Amino acid sequence: MGVEDLVVLRLKMFKFEISAEDTDIIAFLIQKALNSINNITNQNYTEDTFPISLKEILVDKAVGEYLKLKNTLGELPENFETLAVSQIKEGDTTVSFSETSTDKKIDNLINMLLFSRDFELLKYRRLVW
Template structure:
């Protein structure tokens, strides 16, 4: 999963550096634990892997931005729209910072509608 996450981050214009590896691991653990607890499973369901990857990317970018370490990311790179599943968000007419915040929000909530499909009854 780590390789796919790093590939996604690079495709969004964020160069992954080794000093961020522990933060990436923390974000992966956080997202997987959250999804597992919401689905009442011990392992991440196969159908939620792509959503988990998007969520980890969103958490990672949010953490970098919150700590002021998002230097290598170009907010002006022109994210005009994002499509995740059947949801599309158009950012035209917004400031680069607002568009980036929308992108992070969309990534962090990716697959929200799928979670109920993988929930198990907990006794």
């Protein structure tokens, strides 16, 4: 399965349906995410030479870029905010996250996709003397 297929699959996990016109956008954002990883690792990976062990990070970064773009353009689906957890109840204990706005939750999700696994890229960092 190619990176583009994995990005579309990951977006489906967030209840996103990808249109045909979004295919070029996704290809661009995959390249942007790949360039970001290359900058962090000081490598020159392509989609063909990219390590399999980092593929999920590439996919998450591309998905984060896509959601950030859609959020900036105001094109996130209305039901997207329902994915953000607002309350957890177990037994007689309830924890409410209502003080956090939906926009903040979406921003946290996007930042998690973009940056949360950057520390794993350090293993692949190439030092140049």
